[in-house]
Amino acid sequence: xxxxxxxxxxxxxxxxxxxxxxxxxxxxxxxxxxxxxxxxxxxxxxxxxxxxxxxxxxxxxxxxxxxxxxxxxxxxxxxxxxxxxxxxxxxxxxxxxxxxxxxxxxxxxxxxxxxxxxxxxxxxxxxxxxxxxxxxxxxxxxxxxxxxxxxxxxxxxxxxxxxxxxxxxxxxxxxxxxxxxxxxxxxxxxxxxxxxxxxxxxxxxxxxxxxxxxxxxxxxxxxxxxxxxxxxxxxxxxxxxxxxxxxxxxxxxxxxxxxxxxxxxxxxxxxxxxxxxxxxxxxxxxxxxxxxxxxxxxxxxxxxxxxxxxxxxxxxxxxxxxxxxxxxxxxxxxxxxxxxxxxxxxxxxxxxxxxxxxxxxxxxxxxxxxxxxxxxxxxxxxxxxxxxxxxxxxxxxxxxxxxxxxxxxxxxxxxxxxxxxxxxxxxxxxxxxxxxxxxxxxxxxxxxxxxxxxxxxxxxxxxxxxxxxxxxxxxxxxxxxxxxxxxxxxxxxxxxxxxxxxxxxxxxxxxxxxxxxxxxxxxxxxxxxxxxxxxxxxxxxxxxxxxxxxxxxxxxxxxxxxxxxxxxxxx
Amino acid sequence: xxxxxxxxxxxxxxxxxxxxxxxxxxxxxxxxxxxxxxxxxxxxxxxxxxxxxxxxxxxxxxxxxxxxxxxxxxxxxxxxxxxxxxxxxxxxxxxxxxxxxxxxxxxxxxxxxxxxxxxxxxxxxxxxxxxxxxxxxxxxxxxxxxx
Ligand code: HEM
Ligand SMILES: [Cu+2]
Ligand SMILES: [Cu+2]
Numbered sequence: 191x192x193x194x195x196x197x198x199x200x201x202x203x204x205x206x207x208x209x210x211x212x213x214x215x216x217x218x219x220x221x222x223x224x225x226x227x228x229x230x231x232x233x234x235x236x237x238x239x240x241x242x243x244x245x246x247x248x249x250x251x252x253x254x255x256x257x258x259x260x261x262x263x264x265x266x267x268x269x270x271x272x273x274x275x276x277x278x279x280x281x282x283x284x285x286x287x288x289x290x291x292x293x294x295x296x297x298x299x300x301x302x303x304x305x306x307x308x309x310x311x312x313x314x315x316x317x318x319x320x321x322x323x324x325x326x327x328x329x330x331x332x333x334x335x336x337x338x339x340x341x342x343x344x345x346x347x348x349x350x351x352x353x354x355x356x357x358x359x360x361x362x363x364x365x366x367x368x369x370x371x372x373x374x375x376x377x378x379x380x381x382x383x384x385x386x387x388x389x390x391x392x393x394x395x396x397x398x399x400x401x402x403x404x405x406x407x408x409x410x411x412x413x414x415x416x417x418x419x420x421x422x423x424x425x426x427x428x429x430x431x432x433x434x435x436x437x438x439x440x441x442x443x444x445x446x447x448x449x450x451x452x453x454x455x456x457x458x459x460x461x462x463x464x465x466x467x468x469x470x471x472x473x474x475x476x477x478x479x480x481x482x483x484x485x486x487x488x489x490x491x492x493x494x495x496x497x498x499x500x501x502x503x504x505x506x507x508x509x510x511x512x513x514x515x516x517x518x519x520x521x522x523x524x525x526x527x528x529x530x531x532x533x534x535x536x537x538x539x540x541x542x543x544x545x546x547x548x549x550x551x552x553x554x555x556x557x558x559x560x561x562x563x564x565x566x567x568x569x570x571x572x573x574x575x576x577x578x579x580x581x582x583x584x585x586x587x588x589x590x591x592x593x594x595x596x597x598x599x600x601x602x603x604x605x606x607x608x609x610x611x612x613x614x615x616x617x618x619x620x621x622x623x624x625x626x627x628x629x630x631x632x633x634x635x636x637x638x639x640x641x642x643x644x645x646x647x648x649x650x651x652x653x654x655x656x657x658x659x660x661x662x663x664x665x666x667x668x669x670x671x672x673x674x675x676x677x678x679x680x681x682x683x684x685x686x687x688x689x690x691x692x693x694x695x696x697x698x699x700x701x702x703x704x705x706x707x708x709x710x711x712x713x714x715x716x717x718x719x720x721x722x723x724x725x726x727x728x729x730x731x732x733x734x735x736x737x738x739x740x741x742x743x744x745x746x747x748x749x750x751x752x753x754x755x756x757x758x759x760x761x
Numbered sequence: 762x763x764x765x766x767x768x769x770x771x772x773x774x775x776x777x778x779x780x781x782x783x784x785x786x787x788x789x790x791x792x793x794x795x796x797x798x799x800x801x802x803x804x805x806x807x808x809x810x811x812x813x814x815x816x817x818x819x820x821x822x823x824x825x826x827x828x829x830x831x832x833x834x835x836x837x838x839x840x841x842x843x844x845x846x847x848x849x850x851x852x853x854x855x856x857x858x859x860x861x862x863x864x865x866x867x868x869x870x871x872x873x874x875x876x877x878x879x880x881x882x883x884x885x886x887x888x889x890x891x892x893x894x895x896x897x898x899x900x901x902x903x904x905x906x907x908x
Pocket of ligand 2: 408409458459
C-alpha cells in the first residue's frame with residue numbers, strides 16, 4: 191500500500207523518535223554494567239547519577255521505545271491487513287500526546303526530578319511532570335485503537351461479511367484490549383495517589399495499594415511488549431524462510447489464551463511482601479503457570495513453521511533441517527530472519543528463567559537479585575527488542591522507499607546482541623546465587639575491594655556481565671550504522687507500507703477462535719475474581735498506616751524538608 | 762488441530778502442572794512459605810532482638826529498615842538459633858535478602874513482613890537492601906553473625 195504526506199511522517203517519526211532516545215537508553219545500560227562492576231567507580235558519570243540513569247534506562251527502553259514501536263507496527267499492520275488508510279486527524283492527536291508525554295517525562299528524568307526508577311514505587315515521589323507525561327504517552331497510544339483501527343475493522347467487516355478476522359489484526363486487537371484493561375489500574379494509581387501526593391494535594395497515600403495497582407499493570411505489560419513480537423513470528427517469520435505458518439487456529443488460540451490469563455497474575459511480583467495473603471499469591475502463581483501455556487503453543491507453532499520452511503528449502507532429517515534456515519542470508523527481506531532467530535534463542539532462556547521467577551517459594555531465591563535483570567534482558571531485552579529493531583529497520587526502509595543499507599552489519603547485529611546478552615544473562619544468574627542485588631550501584635560499595643561492604647564472591651560475575659553488556663552494545667552499534675545509513679539513503683522507489691505475509695498450512699476456520707467476546711468475558715470475570723480480595727486487603731488488613739512523600743535525597747518526609755530549612759537536617 | 766499440536770499442548774500442560782505440583786509440595790510439605798498478611802502485628806518504630814527462650818534458642822528479631830541502614834545493624838545469634846523475623850520500614854520501600862537462607866522480604870511502610878529462619882551453620886550472613894530506596898541505597902547493608 192502506498193503512503194505519503196502526514197501519515198508517512200507520523201509512521202516514520204514513531205520509529206525514529208524513540209530511536210534517538212534508545213541510543214541514550216543503551217548508552218546508559220553500558221554505563222550501568224560498568225558502574226555495577228566498579229570499572230567506573232563514581233556513582234555519577236557524564237552528569238547523570240546512577241539511579242537517575244537507571245530510571246531513564248528502564249523508562250526509555252521498556253516503556254517509551256516499546257510503546258512507540260508497538261503503535262507504529264500496529265498502525266502499519268492494521269492498515270496493510272485491512273487495506274484501508276488511517277485517519278491523519280486521529281494519528282496526529284495520538285502522536286502529539288505520545289511525543290508530548292514523553293518529552294514531559296524526559297524533562298523530569300533528565301533534570302533529576304524523578305529518580306524513582308521505571309516502577310515509581312511510592313512513597314518515593316517524582317515531579318508531577320513525570321506522572322502526567324507517562325499518562326499522556328499511554329493515553330496517546332490507545333487513541334489509534336479506538337478511533338482508527340476499530341472503525342476500520344467495522345467498515346472492513348461490512349464489506350467482507352464472511353471474511354475471517356485477519357490473524358495479525360486479531361493479534362493487534364488482543365494486544366490493545368489487554369493494554370486498555372491494564373492502563374486502568376495504573377491510571378488510578380497515578381491519578382488518585384501519586385499525582386495528588388506529588389502536587390501536595392494530599393498528605394499521605396497507601397503504598398501497598400499503589401504496589402498492587404502497579405503490578406496489576408506491570409506484569410501484563412510484558413505481554414503488551416511480547417504479543418506484537420508473536421504476531422511477527424506468526425505472520426512474517428514463516429514467509430522469510432519460504433514456508434507457511436504451521437497452524438492458523440493454534441496461533442489464534444495462543445493469542446486468545448493471553449487475553450484470558452495474562453492479567454490476573456500481578457501478585458507474582460509481590461510474593462515477598464507482607465500485607466497480602468499467601469493463598470492469593472499461590473492463586474496468581476497458578477495463573478502465571480497457565481499463561482505460560484500460550485507461549486508453549488507458540489514455541490511449537492514457530493518451530494513447526496520453521497521446519498516446514500526449511501523442508502521447502504531442501505532440509506532433511508530429524509534435526510538436520512535446522513542447517514537450512516537463512517541465518518546469514520542478505521537476499522531480499524531475508525536479513526530480517528536473523529533478528530527473529532536470535533531473539534527466539536534468547537527467549538528460550540527467558541522462558542525458563544521466567545518460570546523460576548513465577549514459582550512462588552522458589553522466587554525467594556531470586557527476587558530482586560541480579561537473576562531478574564538477567565531474565566528480562568533475554569525477554570524484553572531479547573526477543574522483543576530484536577524483533578522491534580528488525581521490524582523498525584524493515585518498516586523504515588519501506589516507508590522511505592530505499593533498500594536497507596549495510597545489510598552485512600544489519601545481519602551481524604542480532605547475533606552480537608545474542609552473544610552479549612547470553613553472557614550477561616549467565617553472569618547475572620550465577621551472581622544471584624550468591625545474592626548479588628539488582629538496582630544497586632554496586633561498584634561504589636559491594637564490588638569495591640576498598641570498601642568495608644566488599645563482597646568478593648560477586649566481583650568476577652559483575653565483571654563478566656560488563657563484558658556481555660559491552661558485546662551487546664557492539665551489536666547495537668552495528669545495527670545503528672545500518673539504521674542511519676538507511677535513514678539517510680536516497681529514495682529509489684515509492685514509499686509503501688508492506689510486510690511479507692505467510693499463509694497458513696493448517697487453516698480450518700474455527701469460529702470460536704475469531705470471536706473475541708467470549709474470551710474477553712472470561713478474562714474480565716477471572717480478573718475480578720483474582721483481584722477483588724487482594725485490593726481489599728491492600729486497603730484494609732494489609733496495612734496499618736499511610737505514608738507521606740519522600741524524595742531520594744533525604745531520610746525525612748518532603749513536607750518536613752520544605753518547612754524546616756533543609757540545611758539543618760543531618761545527612 | 763492436528764495430532765502433533767494436540768500432543769504438544771497436552772505435554773506443555775502436564776509439565777506446567779508438574780512444576781506447580783512441586784511448588785505446592787515445597788510450600789505445604791517442606792514448609793517453604795512466602796510471607797502472608799499478618800493481622801495484629803503493628804509496625805514497630807525501633808528495631809531490636811528479643812530473646813523468647815534462651816534454652817530453646819528461640820529469638821524474635823524486629824528489623825527496621827530506613828534510609829539508609831537497618832536497625833539493628835549487626836545481630837549476634839548462637840548457632841542453631843530459630844528466629845521469627847519481622848521487617849518493616851520507617852520511610853520508603855526497602856527490601857532484604859539474607860544470604861544463604863530463604864529469607865527474602867520487602868519492607869513496606871505500614872506493613873510487616875514475616876519469615877521464620879534457622880541459623881545452623883556459624884558464620885557471617887550478609888544482608889543487603891535490594892530495593893532502590895534513594896541516593897545511598899547501595900550503602901544500606903547489615904549482617905547477622907552466627908557463632
Ligand atoms: C546492551 C544493552 C543493555 C545493557 C548493557 C543493559 C544493562 C542493564 C543493567 C546492568 C541493568 C541493571 C541495573 C541494576 O539493576 O542496577 C539494567 C536494567 C534494566 N534494563 Fe537494561 N541493558 C541493556 C538494554 C536494555 C534493553 C534493550 C531493554 C528493554 C527494552 C532494557 C530494559 C531494562 C529494564 C526494564 C531494567 C530494569 C530497570 C530497573 O530495575 O528499574 N535494557 N539494564
Ligand atoms: Cu511478572
Ligand atoms: Cu534500602
